Amino acid sequence: MSIFSDISDADFVDVLPARPAGPAPLVISVKLFGRKNRQSPRLQLNMSSDLESEIGGGRFAIQFAAAKGLLRVKADDRGAYEAVPSGRGDRRLIRCPLPPGVFAGSEPAEPEFYVDAIGRQILVEMPQAFLRSAPVPATPKPLAPAELPRLPRPPVRRPAETVTAELMGDPPPERSALAGRGEEDTHMRALLGLTPTFPRRIGGQSFAPAEAAILEVLLRREQVNRYGLLVATHDPAKGEDERDEKIIDVFISRMRARVQALGFDILNRRGGEFYLSGDAKARLKQLISEQEAPE
Incomplete structure (x- = not known):
């Protein structure tokens, strides 16, 4: 008997394409x-x-x-x-x-x-x-007077020195606390010394707005941590900042070659703070003043 006789669809199974290696697209x-x-x-x-x-x-x-x-x-x-x-x-x-x-x-x-x-x-x-239906919450039983929660205290604006210490190198807040802080982030940006006039082209090298903000903060501060740079590179007009702090490493990695071409480099300490040496700050100030000077 030939293998091609007496066959049916039930004899076959689908042959599916292999899933490509690596992360899903x-x-x-x-x-x-x-x-x-x-x-x-x-x-x-x-x-x-x-x-x-x-x-x-x-x-x-x-x-x-x-x-x-x-x-x-x-x-x-x-x-x-x-x-x-x-x-x-x-x-x-x-x-x-x-x-x-x-x-x-x-x-x-x-x-x-x-x-x-x-x-x-x-x-x-x-x-x-x-897409499953949301579970219907059970009706809670009334709380006894002793079980009623205490009313929260009114919010207190933190002193500027506390916020500044947090940006400069004290342990940053939990990542979940970074969203929904538009007003406070604007306050922190002012403490970091950001100005609208800092140049985006220095010594023949062009920098994106976020990269220029990083250079300005490093120039004006002794040191700053990733959280501080995250605040500096966020545009409050875009709403809540939901980026991971590791994006700062991406920014610095991308701009490092252009910074080195200017004659200095961005340094970081073991605790995670970034800074410019005294010579680097002097070099950066010199480059900015040279291009601002009238010809």
């Missing part, structure tokens, strides 16, 4: 941000830089079709969301509030998605684990 998860007593969930898209470049653009509009469970990430120069480096490999992060019908508490997932290069958008099928 897109991972979706829910993260909590904010102070411990006021944390709010955010939807996080962790994508490869190749995936981002397929649709082109650093800013995005995000929309959600609840009826179909589809999330649309569309490149838009006026979009409300910006892709930032993750600080771990060549990955990019986009974070947004949870869309209606999406709930927190799920493990990270690798969703199905479709890249529309012409429309400059990515359509993401939201995993079912993120």
